Amino acid sequence: MCGIIGYNGFRNADNVLIEGLKRLEYRGYDSAGIGVIGKNLKVFKEVGEISKLEKDIPKLDGTIGIGHTRWATHGGVNKENAHPHLSGNKKIAIIHNGIIENFKKLRENLEKQGVKFQSQTDTEVIAHLIEKSYTGNIQDAVVSALKKIQGSYALLVISSDEPDKIIGARKESPLVIGVGDNENFLASDIPALLKYTNRVVYLDDGEICVLEKNNIKIFNDKNREIKKEENLIKWDFKDAEKSGFSHFMLKEIYDQPDTVHKVFLGRVSEIERTIKFPDKVENLIENINSISIVACGTSYYSGLVGKYFIEKYTDLPVNVELSSEYRYFGSKNKDSLVVCISQSGETADTLAALKEAKNSGCKTLVITNAIGSTATRVADAYILTQSGPEIGVAATKTFTSQILVLFLLSLKLALIDNMIGADRLYDYILHLKELSRKVRQVLERNQEIIDVAKKLVDSNSIFFIGRGINFPISLEGALKLKEISYLHAEGFAAGELKHGPFALLTKNTPVVAIITNDSTYDKMIANIGEVKARGPQVIAIADENDNEIEKHADFVLRFPNNSSALSCIPISVILQLLAYHVANLKGCSIDKPRNLAKSVTVE
Amino acid sequence: MKAVILAAGEGKRLRPYTETLPKVMLPIVNKPILEYVLDAVSKSGIDEIIVVVGYKKEVILEYFKDYKKAKITYVEQDKQLGTAHALLQAKKQLKDSFIVLAGDNIIDQESISKLINDESKYNILIKKHPHPSKYGVVFLEKNKLKEIVEKPKEEMGNFISTGIYKLPKTVFKIIDDLASQGVYALSTIIQSLVDQNQEINTIIAKSWMDIVYPWDLIKVNEKMIHEYSSSISGTIEKGVTIKGDVFVGKDTTIYSGCYIVGPVVIGQGCEIGPNTCIFPSTTIGDNSVINPFSLIQNSIIMNEVHIGSHSRFINSIIGRGTIIEEHFSSITGTPTVEIEGEFKKLKNMGVMIGDDCNIKSHVVIDSGKIIGRNCKIDSMKKIIDNIPSNSKVM
Numbered sequence: 001m002c003g004i005i006g007y008n009g010f011r012n013a014d015n016v017l018i019e020g021l022k023r024l025e026y027r028g029y030d031s032a033g034i035g036v037i038g039k040n041l042k043v044f045k046e047v048g049e050i051s052k053l054e055k056d057i058p059k060l061d062g063t064i065g066i067g068h069t070r071w072a073t074h075g076g077v078n079k080e081n082a083h084p085h086l087s088g089n090k091k092i093a094i095i096h097n098g099i100i101e102n103f104k105k106l107r108e109n110l111e112k113q114g115v116k117f118q119s120q121t122d123t124e125v126i127a128h129l130i131e132k133s134y135t136g137n138i139q140d141a142v143v144s145a146l147k148k149i150q151g152s153y154a155l156l157v158i159s160s161d162e163p164d165k166i167i168g169a170r171k172e173s174p175l176v177i178g179v180g181d182n183e184n185f186l187a188s189d190i191p192a193l194l195k196y197t198n199r200v201v202y203l204d205d206g207e208i209c210v211l212e213k214n215n216i217k218i219f220n221d222k223n224r225e226i227k228k229e230e231n232l233i234k235w236d237f238k239d240a241e242k243s244g245f246s247h248f249m250l251k252e253i254y255d256q257p258d259t260v261h262k263v264f265l266g267r268v269s270e271i272e273r274t275i276k277f278p279d280k281v282e283n284l285i286e287n288i289n290s291i292s293i294v295a296c297g298t299s300y301y302s303g304l305v306g307k308y309f310i311e312k313y314t315d316l317p318v319n320v321e322l323s324s325e326y327r328y329f330g331s332k333n334k335d336s337l338v339v340c341i342s343q344s345g346e347t348a349d350t351l352a353a354l355k356e357a358k359n360s361g362c363k364t365l366v367i368t369n370a371i372g373s374t375a376t377r378v379a380d381a382y383i384l385t386q387s388g389p390e391i392g393v394a395a396t397k398t399f400t401s402q403i404l405v406l407f408l409l410s411l412k413l414a415l416i417d418n419m420i421g422a423d424r425l426y427d428y429i430l431h432l433k434e435l436s437r438k439v440r441q442v443l444e445r446n447q448e449i450i451d452v453a454k455k456l457v458d459s460n461s462i463f464f465i466g467r468g469i470n471f472p473i474s475l476e477g478a479l480k481l482k483e484i485s486y487l488h489a490e491g492f493a494a495g496e497l498k499h500g501p502f503a504l505l506t507k508n509t510p511v512v513a514i515i516t517n518d519s520t521y522d523k524m525i526a527n528i529g530e531v532k533a534r535g536p537q538v539i540a541i542a543d544e545n546d547n548e549i550e551k552h553a554d555f556v557l558r559f560p561n562n563s564s565a566l567s568c569i570p571i572s573v574i575l576q577l578l579a580y581h582v583a584n585l586k587g588c589s590i591d592k593p594r595n596l597a598k599s600v601t602v603e
Numbered sequence: 604m605k606a607v608i609l610a611a612g613e614g615k616r617l618r619p620y621t622e623t624l625p626k627v628m629l630p631i632v633n634k635p636i637l638e639y640v641l642d643a644v645s646k647s648g649i650d651e652i653i654v655v656v657g658y659k660k661e662v663i664l665e666y667f668k669d670y671k672k673a674k675i676t677y678v679e680q681d682k683q684l685g686t687a688h689a690l691l692q693a694k695k696q697l698k699d700s701f702i703v704l705a706g707d708n709i710i711d712q713e714s715i716s717k718l719i720n721d722e723s724k725y726n727i728l729i730k731k732h733p734h735p736s737k738y739g740v741v742f743l744e745k746n747k748l749k750e751i752v753e754k755p756k757e758e759m760g761n762f763i764s765t766g767i768y769k770l771p772k773t774v775f776k777i778i779d780d781l782a783s784q785g786v787y788a789l790s791t792i793i794q795s796l797v798d799q800n801q802e803i804n805t806i807i808a809k810s811w812m813d814i815v816y817p818w819d820l821i822k823v824n825e826k827m828i829h830e831y832s833s834s835i836s837g838t839i840e841k842g843v844t845i846k847g848d849v850f851v852g853k854d855t856t857i858y859s860g861c862y863i864v865g866p867v868v869i870g871q872g873c874e875i876g877p878n879t880c881i882f883p884s885t886t887i888g889d890n891s892v893i894n895p896f897s898l899i900q901n902s903i904i905m906n907e908v909h910i911g912s913h914s915r916f917i918n919s920i921i922g923r924g925t926i927i928e929e930h931f932s933s934i935t936g937t938p939t940v941e942i943e944g945e946f947k948k949l950k951n952m953g954v955m956i957g958d959d960c961n962i963k964s965h966v967v968i969d970s971g972k973i974i975g976r977n978c979k980i981d982s983m984k985k986i987i988d989n990i991p992s993n994s995k996v997m
Contacts, residue, residue: 244656244663244664244667244668245664251664251668254664254665255665261890261907271856271858271874271877271892433890433907433909434924436907436924437907437923437924440623441959443661
């Protein structure tokens with residue numbers, strides 16, 4: 001999992017590459033490097049964040065080059081293993097995102113032929129293979145090298161023998177072309193290009209491109225030249241900036257009154273009492289007998305919330321599975337709808353599961369934030385969360401938007417099966433419309449959350465408990481805290497605590513309890529009592545109309561009164577802010593937590 | 604040249620609307636006041652703007668995250684001590700001459716251009732005002748500033764200071780000096796410059812508007828709505844009548860039988876009708892819904908408002924996220940309101956309802972009444988008094 005960028009044009013390549021790498025840093029940041037062709041090919045690498053590279057790099061002349069930010073998979077974090085990697089004759093440089101599965105064998109073969117390796121990476125193998133195949137045409141050399149390798153890649157190659165072109169190739173790792181005037185770009189993700197252009201061409205698996213200053217040629221896996229459509233990106237560069245907030249994560253949390261509305265835009269009509277999805281989606285969900293929701297991490301938790309909605313409003317059985325497990329072990333029933341959830345639409349585990357489901361004949365639907373992503377092109381249909389770019393590694397606004405898409409989907413399924421009528425639907429729509437204001441009200445109480453965060457900073461371990469829909473929300477609350485504050489945190493179904501985890505409770509393990517005014521209320525109060533009896537402090541997240549809770553909990557955070565299951569949205573925002581403030585008080589690197597990357601494109 | 608916009612203040616006199624928004628973010632024709640200031644400044648050729656934020660700063664950061672007309676840098680004023688103190692926060696960002704403006708007064712671009720292009724080192728924009736004693740009254744001698752008297756007890760003079768200046772970087776010497784003695788008002792700093800015989804040139808502003816009390820929002824809204832021209836996005840069903848200048852945002856649907864007379868501005872994602880009447884000079888914010896048979900005239904409906912069927916609003920303001928069920932009535936009249944110990948007679952005033960209220964069906968509210976934010980009013984209530992925020996009327 002890494003970020004790659006290539007530039008061929010009229011500007012100083014080193015500046016463009018570093019600027020682009022900064023916007024790809026969320027994909028990896030343990031080391032970085034760039035290679036530029038001027039009079040000859042020069043490469044510079046550094047261990048650490050892009051800012052360090054930017055500070056230490058000497059001026060590299062040239063208007064064509066490639067850059068890479070790394071998240072280590074093969075080989076430790078050091079200068080040698082950073083990209084770009086050079087061929088033995090130092091004429092070819094390559095950067096790569098992905099994993100070469102047969103690299104050990106290839107490396108042994110090459111070593112037998114006398115090739116000396118500089119690094120432990122799988123990538124360097126490709127550089128040597130290209131050099132071996134080179135007979136005067138770099139494109140042919142790349143094609144013939146790629147034939148020998150198994151695995152996934154998005155890679156860029158430059159050669160000082162043909163200093164006017166970049167060769168790009170993609171298989172199961174993301175790569176887009178940015179089209180400019182008298183300049184062209186290649187990158188793992190769109191934000192890296194937005195400063196210079198909003199015209200992009202998506203490469204598909206098996207395709208290779210030859211990028212010149214004024215010309216782009218694309219070849220399919222049979223090496224035949226093909227024409228591809230240009231897409232206009234409607235976000236702009238500013239979207240991807242922090243605009244005064246101290247972190248992207250905080251900005252994205254504060255984005256939520258807006259993004260909540262964006263989910264309904266063009267889909268929900270209050271006066272007409274309708275929910276509309278694109279025809280492709282509506283046709284796909286018409287005759288199904290069960291649903292599997294497949295996702296990883298935060299998206300998996302939104303899937304668990306979705307299961308609760310769909311099973312509540314319809315008779316359809318839902319199972320929620322982790323992509324990495326489903327791929328190998330999940331049941332793939334032909335009449336079942338497989339819903340894959342991935343913010344980036346590039347999550348390797350989820351893509352693999354999606355392909356597996358599709359090949360088994362299941363109907364496939366993707367919920368994603370990225371139009372044009374691999375997932376949207378593989379699945380039968382897709383629903384966009386319409387949240388705008390999310391840069392912070394810890395997902396926030398896309399989590400709440402995913403939940404809302406699943407809520408709309410569950411209502412739509414209920415309408416199809418005549419489980420609810422127009423009047424019930426109208427009630428739900430009114431609840432939906434109130435959400436934006438409720439999220440806003442939570443944000444207005446930010447200071448109270450900061451005060452509670454101060455109490456949590458010195459804990460060794462924090463537990464989150466809830467029942468029903470609040471169980472997956474507890475899991476997500478714990479995940480947020482783990483991700484960015486490095487505190488140990490676990491989420492539990494409140495009733496499960498006594499079946500084991502109780503043994504872990506001490507005075508120093510505060511428990512965050514989510515308690516809503518529904519049928520689980522009394523049981524939750526009882527659970528809080530059980531916890532209190534063992535010494536921990538309890539932080540309750542409770543309805544603003546709950547006058548009892550103060551008697552039971554040590555601290556209370558309030559969410560605006562809401563009788564419906566949708567209270568999980570304001571509750572999620574409270575948990576996001578709580579995690580953010582704990583991490584901020586601890587001085588953690590919030591937007592780029594250690595060892596993590598935004599979209600995980602390795603399995 | 605850079606500009607400094609002071610946007611840290613709370614605006615207590617504009618409660619309940621400023622309980623959740625800083626004053627600069629109050630909407631005039633669906634745009635925060637600050638956006639008018641930013642637009643005017645960037646149009647006059649300034650491309651870097653320093654915005655001093657404080658009270659509810661996140662609202663500002665979030666709203667302007669997509670602003671493209673100029674580069675915005677934010678600096679924070681922790682405590683709102685005064686205008687000079689606010690300006691002091693921007694000191695590090697400034698290299699030479701700059702202009703400073705209040706983010707809560709609407710100003711035109713032409714006046715700013717004049718201010719920038721004038722060659723005097725010190726410049727102030729002034730404006731004739733019918734009630735100068737509420738402001739810093741300025742006295743002139745041959746276009747040069749002679750004296751500023753801050754809020755005099757009795758009516759005097761004709762001109763007031765708009766609080767918009769062009770200043771050289773050296774002014775920070777005096778600001779630092781006086782700040783150490785606890786003086787934080789920019790007008791006091793300017794007066795002390797005059798006392799030191801520093802020449803300060805005055806320029807008369809073309810249009811400058813201040814918003815002091817909630818009802819001023821309606822007046823200023825009525826004036827500014829004329830700057831919008833007709834433009835219709837979204838869906839207009841058959842059988843809708845539209846006359847005059849009407850602006851409809853994208854993803855908005857106007858259902859059959861609606862009768863709209865401009866100037867009217869309707870934001871994005873709204874649903875209006877069927878059979879709803881909207882008369883001049885009304886603005887409706889984003890994602891709001893107006894149900895059938897309602898009538899709205901010369902009012903400000905902010906974002907995410909829900910209005911039930913058969914409701915009537917004239918010369919009224921409804922805050923963000925407020926939900927009003929059917930058969931609501933606002934009485935229009937000539938109320939006398941008490942504000943800061945003073946009595947004031949208002950003409951043709953409806954009601955002013957804060958953010959996030961829930962008002963059930965068949966409620967009547969007397970003219971000139973202010974309903975605080977997050978109030979709940981049960982059905983069939985008659986409200987004849989102001990209601991403080993977070994109240995329940997059972």
